[in-house]
Amino acid sequence: MSGNTFGTLFAVTNFGESHGPAIGCVIDGCPPGMALSEADIQGDLDRRRPGTSRHVTQRNEPDAVQILSGVYEGKTTGTPIALLIQNTDQRSKDYGQIAQQFRPGHADFTYWKKYGIRDPRGGGRSSARLTAPMVAAGAVAKKWLFEKYGTVFRGCMAQIGDIEIPFERWEHVPNNPFFAPVADVSRLEAYMDTLRKAGDSCGARIRVTASKVPVGLGEPLFDKMDADIAWAMMGINAVKGVEIGAGFASVTQRGTTHGDSIRPDGFDSNNAGGTLGGITTGQDLEVSIAIKPTSSIISPRQSVDIHNQPVEVVTKGRHDPCVGIRATPIAEAMLALVVMEHALRNRAQCGDVVGAPDPGQSTAEGTSPQASFL
Template sequence: MSGNTFGHLFAVTNFGESHGPAIGCVIDGCPPGMALSEADIQPDLDRRRPGTSRHVTQRQEADQVEILSGVYEGRTTGTPICLLIRNTDQRSKDYGDIAQTFRPGHADYAYLHKYGLRDPRGGGRSSARLTAPMVAAGAVAKKWLAQKFGTRFRGCMQQIGEVEIPFEGWDHVPRNPFFAPVADVSALESYMDALRKAGDSCGARLRVSATGMPLGLGEPLFDKLDADIAWALMGINAVKGVEIGAGFASVVQRGSTHGDSLTPQGFRTNNAGGVLGGISTGQDLEVSIAIKPTSSIISPRETINLQGEAAEIVTKGRHDPCVGIRATPIAEAMLALVVMDHALRHRAQNGDVAPPMQPIQASFL
């Protein structure tokens, strides 16, 4: 009940603190026999790690993953897989001044009242650094799903602050530090440089999708696939909104256009985002998330101290002016973990189900 384990049949227990000796996770329930090494996991961690451009925190962490258990002679054994990532560039002295006060927008105040004490160093357990183990676990899930179903997970930035980003193509995403689907990111660089100079921060909107989805994943009523997707993505630090398919745009749509028509050749549209009645249709999963502005900024903010007295605070240290910049691989990982868990649950209960008809093509016209 402590909230540190995600999933049912593919269960991931996350451990560690931002400024502790290491962070990591234990994956319980990974099917045996899959070839797995650190090289399968490291690329996604490299995409998420800090210090990769001037637009993100300059904390230098290699985020080198170590597999401590659950793999023998290069293959998963079906036993718990422990993944460890050592912290090597902590600067705890940056947080000495905030031990007696509360940072606006952070979990400091809530943590103190829940637990009676808190680790002020980098936010401790509430730090976004704890998303790294989930990215590592997501890489394991991605590999199994790709081999089993051909499922692929991709994400990109749709908006940063007030700047909307048009979609030009997936090929652009790995070629710039913003995970932006455009060839020219000079406007984004100028925007972020001005923001950093002003000592402020901004939010972001990201898109994450899954192609090659198996049909039939999800459990009514309260374990619906889209409900679990929303729950998982809301578990990412700083996420304040999740949309499935058309999302809030559904409000202005008519029933005659929102419902995705079926034809012998496939679905005409995907307003549902690949889920009907909480069950996957085989179409692409389409999800968008809203990420709040980074709370750690150098501009003075109004707060209180441990005595309840008025105070002013400046958050020192190395922080992302937009945490959304590095959130794309995190969102991909969490979506993959949801799909992985539901795939194993579906296999356990419905593995011998023979549908009375062949599925239509998932791609729409």
């Protein structure tokens, strides 16, 4: 099976299955000399891990990360960093009934057709559990980028089902199980309780940003920053759409408003989402992703078995009624991995280039479109 490595200069090879002994990744290309410990990684894994509230799957995995290589006396050595996460709370028996059936909305059918064999336990290799190693790798990238450039990655839920969530403050995000940027989430809790009782699921929209991104990352043709961001986000399980900056709202905008005017003290707006011609502008990277409703639900649905006979499928086990609830740290991690890859490319190719004055960074809150030129 190919397609398990993300990146070239900062290459992350993902391994494991949902119900195997462990999952993890190997990071190749992390610069040497950075202080790194499990504690630097565990915080983001704790944000993503299951069993943290009644609104997500009750699979109780501690997701404790182990650094097996690549760190000596507390610092990265430049050699491959192996990260391991043990699976401790598998219930493989929950999937015995569907071993011969294809669950609607899942990769069961395509996986079986492609490989002629599949691991039905929790989706095996196609499980969203395999996002945990990417979150771990993203934490390493975040740390290096923050220490090198001051880059900060943040995300929040912007919509769940048909409820749009207004943006109030970033400070609210870590204080509720929805990663919502609002103080009161009672309406969201009631919505999810009703959905769970109905045996159904819903989708979500997640916003993720990166502030203090260096100017000049990305290439003008096939390795555009925004193209690589879209590719990375579409690699997250259940993501069905990606917007950069104004995204699909660009369709109804006029050129007089969509184009971000530039003044001596910076940009007037950020409809471009932090990139122009595939190259970063120094403004915040602004990304939104659309996540489909969870496919694993207890409501009966029609499908076929491996003999192409009609069956009624009921997916038992422990599942998120909205997989988007835990997607915020995943989206942050994937954005960090893209920025890290391009930062290393730019350092290798253009590290000695002395260019024109660069646009400065946007504000810490990320809400002001104004940037200053240095």
